[in-house]
Amino acid sequence: MNCQVMNTSSPSPSSSSSSRNPIPNSPLKLLGRTVCYSLSHKTNRCSGIQIGGCHEIVYLPKNCVVRKYASGWSDAKQPVRYPPRALVASESQGLSSIPIIGKEKIGVLLLNLGGPETLDDVQPFLFNLFADPDIIRLPRLFRFLQKPLAQFISVLRAPKSKEGYASIGGGSPLRKITDAQAEELRKSLWAKNVPAKVYVGMRYWHPFTEEAIEQIKKDGITKLVVLPLYPQFSISTSGSSLRLLESIFREDEYLVNMQHTVIPSWYQREGYIKAMADLIEKELRTFGNPEKVVIFFSAHGVPLAYVEEAGDPYKAEMEECVDLIMEELEKRRITNPYTLAYQSRVGPVEWLKPYTDETIIDLGRKGVKSLLAVPISFVSEHIETLEEIDVEYKELAIKSGIEKWGRVPALGCEQTFISDLADAVIESLPYVGAMAVSNLEARQSLVPLGSVEELLAAYDSQRRELPPPVTVWEWGWTKSAETWNGRAAMLAVLVLLVLEVTTGEGFLHQWGVLPLFH
Numbered sequence: 270m271n272c273q274v275m276n277t278s279s280p281s282p283s284s285s286s287s288s289r290n291p292i293p294n295s296p297l298k299l300l301g302r303t304v305c306y307s308l309s310h311k312t313n314r315c316s317g318i319q320i321g322g323c324h325e326i327v328y329l330p331k332n333c334v335v336r337k338y339a340s341g342w343s344d345a346k347q348p349v350r351y352p353p354r355a356l357v358a359s360e361s362q363g364l365s366s367i368p369i370i371g372k373e374k375i376g377v378l379l380l381n382l383g384g385p386e387t388l389d390d391v392q393p394f395l396f397n398l399f400a401d402p403d404i405i406r407l408p409r410l411f412r413f414l415q416k417p418l419a420q421f422i423s424v425l426r427a428p429k430s431k432e433g434y435a436s437i438g439g440g441s442p443l444r445k446i447t448d449a450q451a452e453e454l455r456k457s458l459w460a461k462n463v464p465a466k467v468y469v470g471m472r473y474w475h476p477f478t479e480e481a482i483e484q485i486k487k488d489g490i491t492k493l494v495v496l497p498l499y500p501q502f503s504i505s506t507s508g509s510s511l512r513l514l515e516s517i518f519r520e521d522e523y524l525v526n527m528q529h530t531v532i533p534s535w536y537q538r539e540g541y542i543k544a545m546a547d548l549i550e551k552e553l554r555t556f557g558n559p560e561k562v563v564i565f566f567s568a569h570g571v572p573l574a575y576v577e578e579a580g581d582p583y584k585a586e587m588e589e590c591v592d593l594i595m596e597e598l599e600k601r602r603i604t605n606p607y608t609l610a611y612q613s614r615v616g617p618v619e620w621l622k623p624y625t626d627e628t629i630i631d632l633g634r635k636g637v638k639s640l641l642a643v644p645i646s647f648v649s650e651h652i653e654t655l656e657e658i659d660v661e662y663k664e665l666a667i668k669s670g671i672e673k674w675g676r677v678p679a680l681g682c683e684q685t686f687i688s689d690l691a692d693a694v695i696e697s698l699p700y701v702g703a704m705a706v707s708n709l710e711a712r713q714s715l716v717p718l719g720s721v722e723e724l725l726a727a728y729d730s731q732r733r734e735l736p737p738p739v740t741v742w743e744w745g746w747t748k749s750a751e752t753w754n755g756r757a758a759m760l761a762v763l764v765l766l767v768l769e770v771t772t773g774e775g776f777l778h779q780w781g782v783l784p785l786f787h
């Protein structure tokens with residue numbers, strides 16, 4: 270059955286699109302599931318996910334209301350905002366440190382990547398990252414090799430990574446920044462009369478998601494809002510954290526019964542967009558000739574197969590996000606040229622293009638003299654802003670003929686941003702425990718909501734193997750040779766590992782890499 274879209278409301282004033290029909294051949298067709306997207310009036314791309322029971326993905330014009338679901342026609346309703354009047358409490362009322370509303374104790378779980386805090390943490394951190402099947406997905410037959418391979422790659426990569434972390438002060442600043450964001454979010458929620466406790470759960474380093482969940486149980490939280498700190502959804506980031514959460518939830522009686530909701534991505538929120546535009550506007554003013562500056566959005570890349578084979582919405586969300594920021598800047602009469610490119614690729618497979626390094630060289634060649642880099646996929650400073658952008662890409666830009674280079678700081682604890690995150694949490698509260706599928710209002714909310722299982726079923730439902738995005742070995746002179754050499758090398762390494770694991774002998778045992786103690 271097709272989802273149908275009815276044009277029940279007037280188009281947005283700036284909309285030039287008159288199409289009100291689902292766009293056929295959408296690039297994000299998901300098997301047997303429906304994801305209904307609300308469409309940006311400018312770009313015809315989705316601005317939020319809502320999972321329903323239909324069998325098509327439809328793109329909806331802004332302000333348009335989805336009328337038909339598998340379960341029948343729905344009422345046309347405008348999105349509802351929720352300042353939950355029932356939730357009133359204040360820190361000064363002498364409540365316990367765990368917020369209680371009626372009988373409910375509200376928690377917010379911030380999910381993030383985590384980073385090594387010292388140079389000694391680097392290799393085990395990399396091990397955790399490469400042991401994640403959402404980062405390296407092996408063919409089913411080779412799944413038992415996930416940990417040995419992760420150990421192997423992490424040992425090989427650690428020296429290069431350590432150099433990077435050494436150059437930014439000996440460790441990742443992620444934990445400190447995320448803790449500060451959690452505290453600011455807590456304060457903002459309390460200031461908005463929503464007393465909630467805020468937890469941090471990292472995917473690959475302390476405090477691990479498991480540690481946060483233990484605390485949530487100890488505190489007796491009854492309603493949980495799960496908020497990944499990635500503005501755009503990717504299988505490799507929010508998806509991976511949610512998959513872990515799902516497995517923890519499934520095995521625990523307390524958690525199975527705890528009501529929760531997930532805010533899978535929030536790049537389209539007004540507060541976030543405005544906060545990004547503020548930062549860009551401020552940074553542009555530091556240039557002598559602000560209107561000549563090219564605004565260079567640099568997002569963390571993902572392997573192309575994530576988007577093309579597994580249905581990762583990351584690229585679409587990223588492009589939509591950039592368009593929304595530029596629209597906001599246009600409203601402020603800032604109409605600079607801009608571009609989006611993807612950084613930080615590792616390994617032999619093709620990643621999202623254009624690549625940041627190649628684009629910088631290209632812009633230099635075209636005579637661009639001023640560039641403002643805007644990190645767009647992450648809301649904290651980290652190794653890829655502090656080292657890759659500030660050092661490597663800046664150097665490359667200067668070499669390529671760019672004379673003036675600037676970089677917009679990551680959002681961190683910027684007040685507009687934190688306050689908007691708090692609003693996102695508040696707007697999601699009425700849906701805690703409510704299934705987005707069966708809850709019409711949740712479908713029409715400004716915040717796309719869903720439960721962990723539904724979200725994971727929507728993306729990457731089959732979980733087929735993906736090409737490993739990691740270089741184990743490379744030789745050759747052309748890009749395509751690198752790709753195929755890398756794949757051949759990966760196969761060779763797998764064979765060696767199989768032999769090593771099955772015979773108990775080989776160079777990894779000699780180096781003390783195997784057996785594993787992780």
Ligand SMILES: C=CC1=C(C)c2cc3[nH]c(cc4nc(cc5[nH]c(cc1n2)c(C)c5CCC(=O)O)C(CCC(=O)O)=C4C)c(C)c3C=C
Nearest residue numbers: 384385404430441503505506569570571646647651652738
């Ligand atoms: C939205 C952000 C990110 C996406 C998407 C992402 C995908 C992705 N990353 C790797 C491999 C590595 N990532 C590393 C560090 C790292 N990654 C992100 C964000 C995203 N990754 C951040 C913020 C950080 C830095 C954390 C910090 O310590 O500051 C690393 C380790 C650093 C290094 O050695 O370069 C690796 C490796 C893959 C393979 C991938 C998609 C499949």
Ligand SMILES: [Fe+2]
Nearest residue numbers: 382569570613
């Ligand atoms: Fe990464």
